[in-house]
Amino acid sequence: MKTDGLIAAAESVESIKRKARRIRWDIVKMVGTAGSGHPGGSLSAADILASLFFHQLNHRPNDPGWRERDRFVLSKGHAAPVLYAALAESGYFSREELWDLRKLDSRCQGHPDMRRLPGVEMSTGSLGQGLSVAAGMALGLRLDKLPSRVYVLIGDGESQEGLIWEASMFAAQQQLDNLVAILDYNNLQIDGRVSDIVDIAPASMKWSAFGWHVIEIDGHEVPQIIEAFRQAGTTKGKPTMLIARTLKGKGVSFMENQVDFHGKAPSAEEMERALAEIEASGPF
Amino acid sequence: MAKRATREALGETLIELAEEHENLVALDADLAKSTTTTKFASAFPDRFFDVGVAEQNMTCVAAGLATTGKVCYTGSFAVFASGRAFDQVRNTIAYANLDVKLCPTHAGVTVGADGGSHQSVEDIALMRAVPNMKVVVPADYYEARAAIRAAFSIPGPVYIRLGREPVTAIFDEFYEFNFGKAVKIREGSDVSILATGIMVGAALSAAEMLAADNISAEVVDVHTLKPLDGSAILESAAKTGAVVTAEEHSIIGGLGSAVAELLSEKQPTRLARIGIGDEFGTSGAASELLEKYGLTAGDIVRAVRKLI
Ligand SMILES: Cc1ncc(C[n+]2csc(CCOP(=O)(O)OP(=O)(O)O)c2C)c(N)n1
Ligand SMILES: [Mg+2]
Numbered sequence: 001m002k003t004d005g006l007i008a009a010a011e012s013v014e015s016i017k018r019k020a021r022r023i024r025w026d027i028v029k030m031v032g033t034a035g036s037g038h039p040g041g042s043l044s045a046a047d048i049l050a051s052l053f054f055h056q057l058n059h060r061p062n063d064p065g066w067r068e069r070d071r072f073v074l075s076k077g078h079a080a081p082v083l084y085a086a087l088a089e090s091g092y093f094s095r096e097e098l099w100d101l102r103k104l105d106s107r108c109q110g111h112p113d114m115r116r117l118p119g120v121e122m123s124t125g126s127l128g129q130g131l132s133v134a135a136g137m138a139l140g141l142r143l144d145k146l147p148s149r150v151y152v153l154i155g156d157g158e159s160q161e162g163l164i165w166e167a168s169m170f171a172a173q174q175q176l177d178n179l180v181a182i183l184d185y186n187n188l189q190i191d192g193r194v195s196d197i198v199d200i201a202p203a204s205m206k207w208s209a210f211g212w213h214v215i216e217i218d219g220h221e222v223p224q225i226i227e228a229f230r231q232a233g234t235t236k237g238k239p240t241m242l243i244a245r246t247l248k249g250k251g252v253s254f255m256e257n258q259v260d261f262h263g264k265a266p267s268a269e270e271m272e273r274a275l276a277e278i279e280a281s282g283p284f
Numbered sequence: 285m286a287k288r289a290t291r292e293a294l295g296e297t298l299i300e301l302a303e304e305h306e307n308l309v310a311l312d313a314d315l316a317k318s319t320t321t322t323k324f325a326s327a328f329p330d331r332f333f334d335v336g337v338a339e340q341n342m343t344c345v346a347a348g349l350a351t352t353g354k355v356c357y358t359g360s361f362a363v364f365a366s367g368r369a370f371d372q373v374r375n376t377i378a379y380a381n382l383d384v385k386l387c388p389t390h391a392g393v394t395v396g397a398d399g400g401s402h403q404s405v406e407d408i409a410l411m412r413a414v415p416n417m418k419v420v421v422p423a424d425y426y427e428a429r430a431a432i433r434a435a436f437s438i439p440g441p442v443y444i445r446l447g448r449e450p451v452t453a454i455f456d457e458f459y460e461f462n463f464g465k466a467v468k469i470r471e472g473s474d475v476s477i478l479a480t481g482i483m484v485g486a487a488l489s490a491a492e493m494l495a496a497d498n499i500s501a502e503v504v505d506v507h508t509l510k511p512l513d514g515s516a517i518l519e520s521a522a523k524t525g526a527v528v529t530a531e532e533h534s535i536i537g538g539l540g541s542a543v544a545e546l547l548s549e550k551q552p553t554r555l556a557r558i559g560i561g562d563e564f565g566t567s568g569a570a571s572e573l574l575e576k577y578g579l580t581a582g583d584i585v586r587a588v589r590k591l592i
Binding site: 071113115123125129133134136137139140144163166167174 | 309330331333335336338340341343344345346347348349350351352353354371372374375376379380381
């Protein structure tokens with residue numbers, strides 16, 4: 001019945017939001033404990049990753065090599081904490097391991113290492129490369145006639161890399177409709193605002209001119225995110241780009257839209273305040 | 285025997301390999317005709333991807349394909365495959381230890397008239413320094429075939445450096461290639477000439493010339509530069525007491541450097557390095573360039589005479 005469906009959908013949105021809160025809490029705790037790392041761009045993507053890992057991805061955390069799984073590539077590899085938190089919460093490894101972030105020989109390396117940590121589909125860290133890799137994955141899966149889909153998250157500062165646009169043209173040429181890119185459009189990079197440094201606007205026109213199906217969403221509104229994933233799934237003959245408007249540092253008031261929290265850990269006191277804020281924002 | 289370029293082995297060998305292995309795919313970056321991957325493209329159009337003039341993209345797309353169980357061979361010219369896409373090779377393919385076999389062609393100065401912008405004199409140095417990367421420089425068409433074939437079953441990334449110019453055959457179709465094992469192709473007792481790539485042919489000619497002067501030169505084909513066959517090199521050096529290296533590459537970071545590193549630590553031995561000095565190439569015919577940069581049999585002979 002229709003109403004049941006709506007109730008079920010509402011429940012699922014609520015549970016994704018809880019996961020996003022848990023992910024945010026873990027990000028702050030991880031980076032705070034490590035004393036270094038990238039909180040801003042991790043928090044920015046928490047709702048997107050929660051929607052992916054707890055709604056969209058067809059994956060088996062107890063069988064990370066499952067051939068038919070969907071893939072997720074974190075092209076903006078500095079946001080490793082958001083990926084690790086989503087993976088741990090999915091059950092790829094124990095949450096306890098998150099607190100080893102950035103420690104000597106930890107599986108939770110400063111940037112994701114697929115050879116160390118289960119669930120990491122590609123080692124990243126050097127910006128600009130993940131979209132090409134994801135296109136290669138999508139090609140390989142299509143060659144094997146697998147139903148799997150490939151998702152890749154790129155940054156807006158990262159989009160200044162030329163390779164992003166090489167990949168963009170290539171994916172459209174190959175009509176990779178099993179590929180979905182998500183742009184974490186928070187308008188901040190290390191040296192300032194993306195729009196002040198080298199602007200990527202109008203992003204939507206650029207990506208559609210490059211042959212992609214473009215969907216613009218609020219990257220913190222779970223219903224919009226999951227609806228966009230659904231639409232991407234029905235798009236034929238083109239890759240899809242979700243342009244997600246986001247707030248860097250989202251969920252921690254004193255980190256929001258603060259360029260300095262790109263790559264700076266909170267102090268012990270700041271960490272406690274941030275965790276308390278996230279706890280007060282709703283149930284996990 | 286007819287001369288053939290090492291690059292001619294690429295397209296042909298890929299076709300044979302692809303018939304045996306369903307998971308082989310190949311990529312090129314608008315140089316498929318020059319690298320000969322176009323032959324593979326005609327035979328297996330569904331398993332070939334031309335990414336256009338986008339070497340960085342080629343490298344990363346290959347990485348993505350490799351994660352889905354494909355063994356990827358990539359083309360382009362050595363200068364672009366190793367230089368333009370260095371970070372992609374380093375951070376994506378090698379860091380993740382993926383099954384991508386880089387087989388660029390037109391290495392060294394024998395590219396010829398295209399000039400210095402197209403002549404990779406530093407690609408071995410770059411690739412040798414990258415963890416997980418293996419480096420092979422075939423001496424002739426047959427060794428190139430065998431190396432391309434062998435690379436399929438060597439786990440992780442391999443860089444196979446191929447050339448444009450036809451070179452005289454040293455081996456034949458029955459040659460058995462052993463990855464990582466240097467090949468002694470001429471016994472000698474007065475000097476060891478360790479050569480790689482097209483300089484193996486020059487080293488053999490030099491050994492002939494030296495024999496006329498009663499100098500007995502041993503010639504070793506060091507086709508695998510990484511991992512280096514240390515024991516074979518040390519054994520030959522111990523026997524002859526003098527080593528000359530020869531390569532169509534800068535003397536910085538290539539075979540000469542690798543051998544110098546080995547000998548100076550393990551077994552100091554008199555050493556002379558034949559290679560390109562610290563400079564870029566220039567336009568000219570391949571034979572003129574080999575003369576200009578001191579890469580002929582005569583240059584090896586002179587180096588040997590000076591050394592012993
Ligand atoms: C090739 C490369 N150059 C520079 C860096 C250093 N770096 C790390 S994050 C970053 C800014 C990224 O900005 P953006 O893509 O907008 O990320 P976000 O705002 O989502 O954190 C830079 C320049 C890098 N990791 N890789
Ligand atoms: Mg940004």
